[in-house]
Every structure is written in structure tokens, then in C-alpha cells.
Amino acid sequence: MDSFLKNIKNLAKSRDCDCNFECNAKRFKQKFKNWTSGNIYVDEIIQDTQLSDHNYDSCVALEWIPYDRLYEIKYLTGSESDKVYSARWIDGYIDEWDKKNQNWERKGQNMFVTLKSLNNSTSITLEFINKIAAHHKIYGMTQDLETKNYMVVFDNKCEKCKYECNTVYFQRNFDKWTSGDNDIDKFIQSTQLSAHRNITEALEWIPYDRLYEIKYLTGSESDKVYSAGWIDGNICEWDSYFQAWKRNNKHIFVTLKGLNNSTSITLEFINKV
Ligand SMILES: [Zn+2]
Ligand SMILES: [Zn+2]
Structure with a gap:
């Protein structure tokens, strides 16, 4: 006092x-x-x-x-x-x-x-x-x-960048998605919170129903690889008017790599990909 x-x-x-x-x-x-x-x-x-x-x-x-x-x-x-x-x-x-x-x-x-x-x-x-x-x-x-x-x-600016960078927009949307698994959520969030200027460093949660024509390609029981179409395409920049991400490459073909359990999702695994 x-x-x-x-x-x-x-x-x-x-x-x-x-x-x-x-x-x-x-x-x-x-x-x-x-x-x-x-x-x-x-x-x-x-x-x-x-x-x-x-x-x-x-x-x-x-x-x-x-x-x-x-x-x-x-x-x-x-x-x-x-x-x-x-x-x-x-x-x-x-x-x-x-x-x-x-x-x-x-x-x-x-x-x-x-x-x-x-x-x-x-x-x-x-x-x-x-x-x-x-x-x-x-x-x-x-x-x-x-x-x-x-x-x-x-204000809502990023302390590091001194402006509203990607991390601010990602954080604003944390409550709008969940993988259903707390560890995976935290992991995706951490990539988003470090993608200050470079959006390609961020991962996002992609609901399974945004993927289609999912086809098995190769791989063993624990490590299967599929191809799929992705309806939305990847995040490219923030749209302040709509308060949402703008996206590129709608209906892009992507590869899915299976994991037999969620604890095997490590940064090492993702960096290898
Ligand atoms: Zn005065
Ligand atoms: Zn920042």
C-alpha cells in the first residue's frame, strides 16, 4: 500500500x-x-x-x-x-x-x-x-x-512484434476448434503461437469432414499413408473485415500419415514430414 x-x-x-x-x-x-x-x-x-x-x-x-x-x-x-x-x-x-x-x-x-x-x-x-x-x-x-x-x-498487439501479428489472430480462435485431445490441442497451439510473421510455421486442426476421396496409398499397420482432397486449403492471411483466415489452394490434394496413438505425435515426427 x-x-x-x-x-x-x-x-x-x-x-x-x-x-x-x-x-x-x-x-x-x-x-x-x-x-x-x-x-x-x-x-x-x-x-x-x-x-x-x-x-x-x-x-x-x-x-x-x-x-x-x-x-x-x-x-x-x-x-x-x-x-x-x-x-x-x-x-x-x-x-x-x-x-x-x-x-x-x-x-x-x-x-x-x-x-x-x-x-x-x-x-x-x-x-x-x-x-x-x-x-x-x-x-x-x-x-x-x-x-x-x-x-x-x-491493446491486443503482440509484445514481440508490436502489432497484431498471426499469433494474435490464432489465439483469438483457440476456442473455435479442438482436436478432442488436450495434448494435441496444446501442440498445435504452440506452433501457432510461434508463427509471428511466418504463417507456414503454424499447424492447424483440420476436421476429418473437410477431407474427401481419402485413399490408402502405402505403409504398415502403425504408419499408413493416404491421399485426400482438402476442401478448404491452407491458411494464407488474416481477413480483418470477416475476422477469419483467408485461404489458398482450395481442394488441394494432401497426404495423410497415420499414427497408431496420439502420444507418438512429437515435434520430431512432424519435422521429419
Ligand atoms: Zn492543463
Ligand atoms: Zn508477434
């Missing part, structure tokens, strides 16, 4: 506004009465970032994002105390002040965002926020209404 309060005091130094124009801080201050996180420390952190934003146009402050403005909230990764989710944000981020409506104009409606949870509000320190800010644009904070955990809301 001590370091939390110290952080607040450091930030609060720039709370005083001596701008001779209508800065963001003044606009935010007008709206303080319109929202609360329900927690004095969280309110203070958000207010401090707002009162320190003396820009006229581009906004750098955090805002309180009510949980019901987020949807398609999906667990991605992380342990009990430190979970990460993806979600979509109905309103999008503050772009600039709309003088006519005396309100914020927003961009990026229904955008994808990342949520990082904290199991208690006292662990929300500026240090924690700054660590995220080193890699991401932070938009604000919200509170999971079920667990009551506070969450930091930030």
Missing part, C-alpha cells in the same frame, strides 16, 4: 493545471461526477492520469470502462492471480474532444482489447501499469463483475 500511495503522489505533482487553453485535464475533471470504479484507489489512479493529461488533442489518460461495455470476453492465459483475457470493446478509445457535443469523440468501435486481471485492487500500482505500458497502449481499467477483480484494459 505504501508504494502505491507514493506512486500516486509522484503522479499528482502534475495534477495542477496552469494551461491557458482547454486541456484534456479540464475536460476530464468536468466528468468526474459521471463515473466511479467503486474503489477509491482505482478512482485516484485513473483521475491522476486524467488530471496529468494537459494535451489539447491526443489523449494519453486512462479511463474507467464499465464491464458491460466489453463483450466476447475469453480467457487466454495466466495463473490465478494474474489472468489475461481478450475482449471486444463496444465504444472504442477516446480520440479527441467534440466541442459541439461537449463530449469525447471515439474511434475503434468493437475493437479487440486485452484485459489483465489483478486479484486485489491494492496491487494496481503505477509500476504494474507502467510494465504493461512498456509494450502496449493502455486504455483504462474495468472490473470483472463476477470475481470483482479489477482489470487493466490495453
Whole structure:
């Protein structure tokens, strides 16, 4: 708690506004009465970032994002105390002040965002926020209404690439398929999570009913080889409009190599292929 309060005091130094124009801080201050996180420390952190934003146009402050403005909230990764989710944000981020409506104009409606949870509000320190800010644009904070955990809301970019690379899109679709086997799922996911720029490094789960004219070619009992047609063809790039993969080579002929049990699917086996 001590370091939390110290952080607040450091930030609060720039709370005083001596701008001779209508800065963001003044606009935010007008709206303080319109929202609360329900927690004095969280309110203070958000207010401090707002009162320190003396820009006229581009906004750098955090805002309180009510949980019901987020949807398609999906667990991605992380342990009990430190979970990460993806979600979509109905309103999008503050772009600039709309003088006519005396309100914020927003961009990026229904955008994808990342949520990082904290199991208690006292662990929300500026240090924690700054660590995220080193890699991401932070938009604000919200509170999971079920667990009551506070969450930091930030962009959906890959930390390594600094943009929405293949791994981000693959991760978004983890809940849309399963092989029925946890180890195989994890294995395919790991190839997808390392295919940052090179899509050909990623494997995918191909439902058996997307294959046709399956013909036995050769091989022994434990190691049979078949040929087949593949209805969909391979993934080539992400289509942001349809939120789905674009594919090449529809109805391509592929080779299937059988495995007598799932534990024999190793990286070594796949690299050999
Ligand atoms: Zn100011
Ligand atoms: Zn990446």
C-alpha cells in the first residue's frame, strides 16, 4: 500500500493545471461526477492520469470502462492471480474532444482489447501499469463483475512484434476448434503461437469432414499413408473485415500419415514430414 500511495503522489505533482487553453485535464475533471470504479484507489489512479493529461488533442489518460461495455470476453492465459483475457470493446478509445457535443469523440468501435486481471485492487500500482505500458497502449481499467477483480484494459498487439501479428489472430480462435485431445490441442497451439510473421510455421486442426476421396496409398499397420482432397486449403492471411483466415489452394490434394496413438505425435515426427 505504501508504494502505491507514493506512486500516486509522484503522479499528482502534475495534477495542477496552469494551461491557458482547454486541456484534456479540464475536460476530464468536468466528468468526474459521471463515473466511479467503486474503489477509491482505482478512482485516484485513473483521475491522476486524467488530471496529468494537459494535451489539447491526443489523449494519453486512462479511463474507467464499465464491464458491460466489453463483450466476447475469453480467457487466454495466466495463473490465478494474474489472468489475461481478450475482449471486444463496444465504444472504442477516446480520440479527441467534440466541442459541439461537449463530449469525447471515439474511434475503434468493437475493437479487440486485452484485459489483465489483478486479484486485489491494492496491487494496481503505477509500476504494474507502467510494465504493461512498456509494450502496449493502455486504455483504462474495468472490473470483472463476477470475481470483482479489477482489470487493466490495453491493446491486443503482440509484445514481440508490436502489432497484431498471426499469433494474435490464432489465439483469438483457440476456442473455435479442438482436436478432442488436450495434448494435441496444446501442440498445435504452440506452433501457432510461434508463427509471428511466418504463417507456414503454424499447424492447424483440420476436421476429418473437410477431407474427401481419402485413399490408402502405402505403409504398415502403425504408419499408413493416404491421399485426400482438402476442401478448404491452407491458411494464407488474416481477413480483418470477416475476422477469419483467408485461404489458398482450395481442394488441394494432401497426404495423410497415420499414427497408431496420439502420444507418438512429437515435434520430431512432424519435422521429419
Ligand atoms: Zn492543463
Ligand atoms: Zn508477434
